[in-house]
Amino acid sequence: MIEYIPFIVVATMIFIGLYAVLFRRNLIKIVIGISIIESGVNLFLITLGYREDGVAPIFTSLPPGTTYPAGMVLPVPQALTLTSIVIGVAVLALMLSLVMHIYRKYGTLDVRKIRRLKE
Amino acid sequence: MGVEFFIANILVLILTVVASLVAMLLRDLLAAAVAMAAMSLLLSLEFFILQAPDVAIAEAGVGACLSTAIVIIAINGTKRMEDE
Amino acid sequence: MSGMSKIVKTAVNILFPLTMIFGLYVIAHGHLTPGGGFQGGAIVASGCAMIVVAYGSKWVFKQIKEKRLSSFESIGAVGFIAVALLGLVFSTVFFGNFLAGSSLLFGTIPATGSTGADFNTGGVLPLMNFAVGVKVIAGLFVIVLVMAYASSVKEWDT
Amino acid sequence: MEKRTIVAVLVFAIVAVFFFFSVFMVHPFGKPGQVNMDDHIIANTQNETGTNNAVTSVVFDYRGFDTLGEATILFAAVAGVLMIFRRVKQ
Numbered sequence: 001m002i003e004y005i006p007f008i009v010v011a012t013m014i015f016i017g018l019y020a021v022l023f024r025r026n027l028i029k030i031v032i033g034i035s036i037i038e039s040g041v042n043l044f045l046i047t048l049g050y051r052e053d054g055v056a057p058i059f060t061s062l063p064p065g066t067t068y069p070a071g072m073v074l075p076v077p078q079a080l081t082l083t084s085i086v087i088g089v090a091v092l093a094l095m096l097s098l099v100m101h102i103y104r105k106y107g108t109l110d111v112r113k114i115r116r117l118k119e
Numbered sequence: 120m121g122v123e124f125f126i127a128n129i130l131v132l133i134l135t136v137v138a139s140l141v142a143m144l145l146r147d148l149l150a151a152a153v154a155m156a157a158m159s160l161l162l163s164l165e166f167f168i169l170q171a172p173d174v175a176i177a178e179a180g181v182g183a184c185l186s187t188a189i190v191i192i193a194i195n196g197t198k199r200m201e202d203e
Numbered sequence: 204m205s206g207m208s209k210i211v212k213t214a215v216n217i218l219f220p221l222t223m224i225f226g227l228y229v230i231a232h233g234h235l236t237p238g239g240g241f242q243g244g245a246i247v248a249s250g251c252a253m254i255v256v257a258y259g260s261k262w263v264f265k266q267i268k269e270k271r272l273s274s275f276e277s278i279g280a281v282g283f284i285a286v287a288l289l290g291l292v293f294s295t296v297f298f299g300n301f302l303a304g305s306s307l308l309f310g311t312i313p314a315t316g317s318t319g320a321d322f323n324t325g326g327v328l329p330l331m332n333f334a335v336g337v338k339v340i341a342g343l344f345v346i347v348l349v350m351a352y353a354s355s356v357k358e359w360d361t
Numbered sequence: 362m363e364k365r366t367i368v369a370v371l372v373f374a375i376v377a378v379f380f381f382f383s384v385f386m387v388h389p390f391g392k393p394g395q396v397n398m399d400d401h402i403i404a405n406t407q408n409e410t411g412t413n414n415a416v417t418s419v420v421f422d423y424r425g426f427d428t429l430g431e432a433t434i435l436f437a438a439v440a441g442v443l444m445i446f447r448r449v450k451q
Contacts, residue, residue: 316407335432
């Protein structure tokens with residue numbers, strides 16, 4: 001149980017974001033929920049790539065006594081997370097621009113009122 | 120796995136969950152944006168604890184500064200309070 | 204957003220060059236220390252967002268147009284793809300690392316294991332770091348700038 | 362209670378149960394299973410790419426196409442934001 005705590009935290013963060021997406025009505029709060037889900041996924045990738053007692057995979061002045069490759073954390077999930085973070089901020093900017101446009105057009109941020117106004 | 124690594128890991132993870140819960144629950148959207156910045160900063164600390172300094176720098180620069188700035192700009196362009 | 208008070212402007216005037224130097228350092232040493240094009244670009248764009256907050260987006264629009272920033276972003280993307288295509292020409296594959304192991308710029312191969320920081324290593328990776336850094340700086344700065352200007356304008360024609 | 366709310370609660374419960382049971386099917390924290398590719402990258406990054414930082418070598422050399430797609434997405438996002446706010450400028 002104790003070694004599964006990071007994965008439980010990841011699942012909890014994804015639940016929190018999913019709750020905000022499904023049950024909140026404000027559009028900016030929905031966007032914040034999507035951002036929380038994305039943070040949970042990033043944490044999941046980094047947690048998958050951790051190796052016990054590992055150091056960062058950078059060879060410039062390693063700590064003495066480091067054995068490699070067995071004593072280093074995995075580099076591929078870190079690279080994927082790096083890509084995912086920049087994609088996340090791009091998608092966040094695009095979503096918030098659309099939210100600002102919707103507010104100027106309909107005058108509200110409530111998703112149910114917007115759906116009613118659309119007809 | 121040393122015991123201080125374990126304690127720091129669990130503590131930062133729990134604080135991250137608390138910050139995300141606060142960001143989801145608050146009615147004031149500006150306060151929610153600040154809580155999201157705190158969540159990003161704690162997440163960057165967690166990445167550093169898990170030996171990923173590249174990702175920690177990226178998360179601190181993008182998550183805690185730029186995305187907070189974008190959310191605050193969007194709140195400035197729309198409405199601050201979330202009404203029922 | 205309009206400009207803020209004189210205290211904020213003075214603090215930003217002191218902090219902006221430091222942020223800029225740190226971000227460019229992170230970009231330039233991306234193949235030796237933690238960092239790279241994305242991270243350094245995000246740091247420099249954060250400094251530019253600080254300028255936008257302190258001085259107001261109208262003042263920033265007088266200094267630089269967003270079309271110029273957009274063309275900077277295109278220059279970064281084209282440079283990235285051009286370096287990758289040079290790998291197809293001089294090496295065998297797309298994204299081939301044709302500079303590593305040669306006697307040209309950035310061509311030294313470091314010794315295996317824990318080494319010191321030799322800047323002249325890495326092959327094409329420092330060039331790609333610079334291209335992606337220019338792209339990320341311009342892209343994120345133009346997003347923040349245009350959104351700040353649009354949020355300060357009261358009337359749109361939708 | 363609306364029909365939409367019931368569907369949302371149902372979806373949330375199903376996803377929650379699914380996630381809670383799938384958490385315990387991941388490998389334990391700190392003991393990854395398949396590490397052949399990562400071991401190869403760590404062992405050969407200094408010979409093949411001349412880079413000390415393994416993460417940068419993965420981002421720009423071993424998996425360069427991922428970075429190409431990411432650059433495309435960033436370009437598309439900037440183009441989208443500029444297109445949305447095109448009429449705002451005077």
